[in-house]
Amino acid sequence: MPLANTPTSVPVEVDEGKCIADKGCTVCVDVCPLDVLRISDLTGKAYMKYDECWYCMPCEADCPTDAVTVNIPYLLR
Amino acid sequence: MVFEPFEEESDFEELAERLDDPDPAIRRVAVLNLADTADPEAITLIARAISDSSPEVRLQAAIALGEFDGLEAAAALCEALQDGDSGVSRAAADSLAEIKDPHAGEPMLALTSHQDPKVREGALLGLKQLRRPDALANGIKAMNDPVPAVRIQAVGVVGYLKAEEALPALIAGCRDDEPEVRRTAVGALAFSKSAHAVEALVNATADDNWTVREIAAEVLGKQDSGTRASELMGLLEDPFWQVRVKAVRSLGKLRVSAAVDKIATQLDETVSNLRKEAAAALGEIADPAALPYLEKLVDDPDPDVRKNVRWALGQIG
Amino acid sequence: MDDLREGLNEVECDLLVIGGGTAGPMAAYRARKKNPNAKVILLEKANVKRSGAISMGMDGLNNAVIPGHSTPEQYTKEITIANDGICDQAAVYKYAQQCYSIIEELDGFGIRFQKDENGEYDVKKVHHMGTYVLPMPNGDTVKKALYRQLRRARVLISNRFMATRLLIGKSGRAAGTIAVNTRTGEFLVIKAKAVIMCMGAAGRLGLPTSGYLYGTYENPTNSGEGYAMAYHAGAKLANLECFQINPLIKDYNGPACAYVAGPFGGYTANSKNERFIECDYWSGQMMQEFYNELQSGNGPVFLKLNHLHKDTADHIEHILHTVERPSRGRFHEQRGTKYSEKMIEMHISEIGFCSGHSASGVFVDEFARTSVAGLYAAGDMASVPHNYMLGAFTNGAIAGEDAIDFAEEVDFDDFDSEAVALERERVLAPTRREDGIPPNQIEYKTRRLVNDYLQPPKVTAKYELCQQRLAEIRDDLENRMVVRDAHELMRSMEVASILDCADMAAFASLYRKESRWGLYHYRSDFPDSNDEEWNCHVMLSKQNGRMTCEKQAVQPYIIPIADDEKDAYYKQRITAQA
Secondary structure, X not given: OOOOOOOOOXXXXXXXXXXXXXXXOOHHHHHOOOOOEEEOOOXXXXXXXXXXXXXXXXXXXXXXXXXXXXXXXXXXX | OOOOOOOOOXXXXXXXXXHOOOOHHHHHHHHHHHHHHOOOOHHHHHHHHOOOOOHHHHHHHHHHHOOOOOHHHHHHHHHHHOXXXXXXXXHHHHHHOOOOOHHXXXXXXXXXXXXXXXXXXXXXXXXXXXXXXXXXXHHHHHOOOOOHHHHHHHHHXXXXXXXXXXXXXXXHHOOOOOHHHHHHHHHHHHHOOOHHHHHHHHHHOOOOOHHHHHHHHHHHHHOOOHHHHHHXXXXXXXXXXXXXXXXXXXXXXXXXXXXXXXXXXXXXXXXXXXXXXXXXXXXHHOOHHHHHHHXXXXXXXXXXXXXXXXXXXXXXX | OOOOOOOEEEEXXXXXXXXXXXXXXXXXXXXXXXXXXXXXXXXXXXXXXXXXXXXXXXXXXXXXXXXXXXXXXXXXXXXXXXXXXXXXXXXXXXXXXXXXXXXXXXXXXXXOOOXXXXXXXXXXXXXXXXXXXXXXXXXXXXXXXXXXXXXXXOOEEEEOEEEEEEEEOOOOOEEEEEEEEOOOOOEEEEEEEEEEEOOOOEOOOOOXXXXXXXXXXXXXXXXXXXXXXXXXXXXOEEOOOOOEOXXXXXXXXXXXXXXXXXXXXXXXXXXXXXXXXXXXXXOHHHXXXXXXXXXXXXXXXXXXXXXXXXXXXXXXXXXXXXXXXXXXXXXXXXXXXXXXXXXXXXXXXXXXXXXXXXXXXXXXXXXXXXXXXXXXXXXHHEOXXXXXXXXXXXXHHHHHHHHHHHHHHOOOOOOOHHHHHHHHHHHHHHHHOOOOEOHHHHHHHHHHHHHHHHOOOEXXXXXXXXXXXXXXXXXXXXXXXXXXXXXXXXXXXXXXXXXXXXXXXXXXXXXXXXXXXXXXXXXXXEOOOOHHHHOEEEEEEEEOOEEEEEEEEOOOOOOOOOHHHXXXXXXXXXXXXX
16 A cells, blocks of 8 residues: 655744754754654754654753744644 | 764864854854763863853853863853853853852852852852852851842852851841842741741741741741740731741641640631641641631531541541 | 664673663663773663653652651551552662652752752642652753763763663573664664663553644653563563553643642632542542543533632742643643633543553562563663652662672673574564555554553453454554654554553453552452452563463561551542532
């Protein structure tokens, strides 16, 4: 059976203007207990690759430039 | 294929190089990486970033130094405490409060009479945790500081040292113009069993500010001063229930039999928390004189009160 | 990143600690402190900096036994009663005796506990037998402080490696583990003389009512690998039928913590604004009354603070919104709910295994030793009941010190290298398929069935149906699951653990033919408790490849419990309604 790609609105937002992942920062990617954040090959900025979030907030709290916002996933809101 | 399964050893040369990069964001990431090493060798490099031209890098360095300890980190933080950028100095104050090595207090001592009140406040906050006996003089002196926030930290330094010779200063603090200073000073008297301290606590039970009376009621319960039960009983007429709760608790702890009738008046209060504590205190005192009061409350609308009443009845026998 | 790569590496150490959350770092740290020459590896599937149940910190201790405020004897008594008597007291008593020194040690790490103006611990009075609550004003720094200590103690940290199976040596001792990198799929074999498992709760067992797979009460990274790996290694697991179920904010997975609000006058109420349970301290009996009220005409259930002074309600709101689950504030903000204005709707959590809150865990004695030689367990996955965060730290320390002594006495136990090849094949099988069912769908279906059939009240016929359906899913998992990258490979291993845990939950529950621990093990067709036959532990293990249960007697009490104290937790429902 072929696999489909179903869209999902992800809880973690990254302000690309503030993100310094392109300067070597990996803080949010490192601290995520579920390992769902990645740095984009295209933009060099962090983004949420997998919608598997516990909205626990280390990514937001530890971001040195306040670039990360954790929203409550839509299903819970 | 073989790969490295462990966190890599720190390459300080490479980190130092990035610390000199023209791009401030890269310097900032270097500071983050240095903090991650948790290696005391990183302190010197991070301390260098405290005088970086970019406030973001200085801020990151001030935060990072809070993860280390010792004189070198504290000295750099004391420098950052005087930074013109308020974000940097605030972060430095927070980090100073994390220092644990008493030897690191040296540079803080020099700043308790700095011209900037924010610096004085940060230095005293750092000193408080270190409990250095030689900080007592600085603390006592700073209790006369014109800025209330500085005086509050000064009382903190003195209170943590629990020194009998500081009693006159703490007692004077109980008469400070600022309620929060008075509250802190009254709380700091808990360690002393001297008659002067008890006297100051008794005076504080008549303070204008209810938070001061509240802590006085609590601290009197920590003193073995059964003789002061009358003042505690007096607080049961306080207009603030929060004060009465603490007084009830203290009278229970001190097992003041003479207070049974007075405590029982609180059983009619509408605040159920107060009824609950009064029932508990009567149980602690365990005087049969409380029986008729407690029996009236076995059907109290609040289950927590009923539970405490049952417990108290059990204590009395 | 995430592309699958071939790779196999092998390392050796004296002591391997699996899991870098709470108990694990303490175990590794204490082991290195006790034997600075020992090579200690700490394996973590996320990153030790922010992993585990307390990734974001904790607002306080609720089981701190501090001299002058409570005694180890009082504490042991309370935990025994809270567990309906099914409690080997030695481990609880040892925890109670040692936890104060751990508090002091943590304080030295820079994890600060609330102090009064003289710098003494500011313990809060909550209930009568003892006083156990100690707030942590900078509780959000716990993980960072631990990480610093680990680096300084030169513990070898290996992040992003997920252990999949333990290696058992030819003489039956723990010999190490096989692990897979969660970003590359490369394998790591770690040979060890002793192994400590600190792998957390099985928190991804039931499905949250929101339907969001990761909206669980426990950190969803705690998906029960510890339970599954211990099982496959032949260790005994105790009282798995004593599920964890907790009161939650409806839809948001944060604890409702009426016991945090209790000292301020807050409580749990029904829709008529009435209080219906005596004590908001979490116990199975309390959850039973909570459940009954939810199902009754008085439901749903609420956290009631709006009768308090606004300042008090706001203060409680502030505590609950800052540490442990800080996104709670954001949830309420979006809903427009303020604690001071309206009662907050509550619900019950999905089921899980977690000794931290209940008693289900890999069986350990007072030295944290499991039933397999050289294998230890601590924290939420070990059987010491109600041990919470401070229990994880304390029992982790106990495990680290005992295990490092054990490791010094023994040599590596040889294992069959064939086991490594077989395990690699098992793990990689889903990557060899071109198409099939992805792990997330298998997980959703498993957990949906757990909710449909295993959530209490427990009904025998429903449990048996569930076992059949789970067997069908197992067939899919083993023969039809497909994985496309290293991240999915991690998820596929997690869902295998979840399925194992679901099977164990069903099997252990069916074995205990009585009701006990309130809602945690309420069997509609055996509604009463039966002390004559069931005043014992239920031990589950794998014997000759099959799941088996047996009874094990409770050790004689060290601290006696009087007859009239035993049912203290049963008197939960409020009788005289005003």
